[in-house]
Amino acid sequence: MSKKISRIFAAAIDVFSKFGFEKAKMDLIAEKAKVAKGTIYYHFKSKEEIFFSLIEEGINQLIQLLNEGTKPLSSGKEKLEKAIEIQVNYIFDYKDFTKILLSEVWGSEERQIRFRELLQKLLKLLQNYIEQGIQEGDYRQRDLELTASSIFGIISVTSLHTLLGQLNYTPEQITEHVQSMIEESLKK
């Protein structure tokens, strides 16, 4: 990926996270990326496209981290615990990205719908870990979709609350708390 495209990406993450999609100005992105405005449009079709590319790359990166991080582990229970840890750390490592992610998923715009489809891939991973845990006898029978969605909900909302300044916890504390809650509610 060319240097300029990288700079545009970085600037876009910065600006989108600070202002949200609608209020983010292409002028500002260009300025922060130190490229001419036209350069952005040479590489991306539109504001929407640059936004979606960003999200896609971010989610895929997280999914890859999850796949890599859980590969050495054998049991579903271990994988789920690891997955929680990875997600929380990811959120704290890429605060800006997460702020975009979680403030722009809900809505009826075309881009937001495509957006949620990407997230499904992530939720599917969580479902797989839970399902394995159930088959291995570690977890009780629970609705997979609802449970995966719940886990994602706990992680996102507690982390976001912290990042947005309403709560004051470290990633480790949050990881520990979420793992514990999930463990208790799933264990036989």
Place this chain on the structure above:
Amino acid sequence: MSKKISRIFAAAIDVFSKFGFEKAKMDLIAEKAKVAKGTIYYHFKSKEEIFFSLIEEGINQLIQLLNEGTKPLSSGKEKLEKAIEIQVNYIFDYKDFTKILLSEVWGSEERQIRFRELLQKLLKLLQNYIEQGIQEGDYRQRDLELTASSIFGIISVTSLHTLLGQLNYTPEQITEHVQSMIEESLKK
């Protein structure tokens, strides 16, 4: 409250929920409310104010429902369970409002910050129920803030996923699921 103000409120909820804050047009609100655009500005200072009034009223209404619904109950455990039920039902009864609420809380805009402060009142209620449950020996010791935040996260995210069409559950199923998860993760 005058008839026109009511109509403006109703139209605003409709429009904000369909388009989000930024893409909602004052023209459309005026048209749906069957008032002239100037009339809106006679009653409200700005788009932000009408939006915030809306949110404030909604959250206060939910808080009142929670207070009323839990008043006849004595134990913290019962109150928390009831609170979950009330929140899920509220979300499903006022889908439009909830979509606004949950797609506009995250962000750094002034209105979004004030917005989250309102939500704190709600979270405080949940904390109170949990704290009472702990003191009554029904619940284990747990961080109150993180736990309340988690409960809010589970409820919001699973309900939203359902309303947005990614999941397919009834309010009763979701209530049941959330109550069960929370019960298991809190019980001694």
Place this chain on the structure above:
Amino acid sequence: MSKKISRIFAAAIDVFSKFGFEKAKMDLIAEKAKVAKGTIYYHFKSKEEIFFSLIEEGINQLIQLLNEGTKPLSSGKEKLEKAIEIQVNYIFDYKDFTKILLSEVWGSEERQIRFRELLQKLLKLLQNYIEQGIQEGDYRQRDLELTASSIFGIISVTSLHTLLGQLNYTPEQITEHVQSMIEESLKK
């Protein structure tokens, strides 16, 4: 019609005739009309619409002049001669409009196609006069469409050439010339 709309129309004719549709700037139209740019868009949907309204009004005005001017006359021959005179005078009276008319009719843009449909109404009038002249025995048999189109061609091109500075004739001279050519080529 409100004062502002009139001013916008006048400014638009001025600007479109000087620069053509594509190079005409809405900023300049607004400035010449002494209104804010937004005001134009309050009254017209788009640049295209203001342009088309202009053309439509102009052509209808010409058609009305033709209808009124030929009403007192009885024979087709007299009507055709009068029609030539009216058109030439109209072109010279409304130079700017004619420049727009004749420099923007040819093309495949949507607006240009709608544009030509308007012109058909004018050509149909000419056809009627010719047809009447034939039935009255003054004119020889000739293809109506081709002849009407030819008359329009002679009038437009000679007048335009004059207006654009390549030729140097008065409206009277042109009228006289065209009438004579047409008379000779149609008479039995």
Place this chain on the structure above:
Amino acid sequence: MSKKISRIFAAAIDVFSKFGFEKAKMDLIAEKAKVAKGTIYYHFKSKEEIFFSLIEEGINQLIQLLNEGTKPLSSGKEKLEKAIEIQVNYIFDYKDFTKILLSEVWGSEERQIRFRELLQKLLKLLQNYIEQGIQEGDYRQRDLELTASSIFGIISVTSLHTLLGQLNYTPEQITEHVQSMIEESLKK
């Protein structure tokens, strides 16, 4: 002329005739010519220049056809009739070019003025034929400039109307019609 220049010319005619000067994009011309955009600017100074070169070549080609076609003929009358036939056929043979020619001659842009100067050469030829016809006693006395301009007007407008789909005639029918009209209006 190099292969690439030819391809650029061909692509330019195609694109200019489809979209007109203003809406024609250099990107599209480059794409259709299968050259890089920079290559066009290596061979031509600007969009205007490529456009003008095109027109110049086209008009000169038509003038050459007229000169060659009328050379074997001796009388002005015969030459004028032949000239009409040649022009109509040229228009139908090079529809795209003619659409450009006739939709871009009218206007006050620098290029359009230079453009009309080229056309004068063509009109001068027509004038010469008419003048010769008059001297040879075949034609009546008539203003040369106005008559030449009229002939050009009839040919262009009827042909264009046909090419643009408003009329439905063959080149032969149009030639026959124009020749007849002109003959009648010029003969003694």
Place this chain on the structure above:
DNA sequence: CATGAATGAGGGTTCATTCAT
């Protein structure tokens, strides 16, 4: 000769807000 990434001035359109009536 040829390329194509990069530029940036420019333009049509939107829309929250104002204010004279």
Place this chain on the structure above:
DNA sequence: AATGAATGAACCCTCATTCAT
């Protein structure tokens, strides 16, 4: 209290042209 015509700053995107390679 209510209106709606008017405003103008703001913004996304286009595209002819340039220039380093």
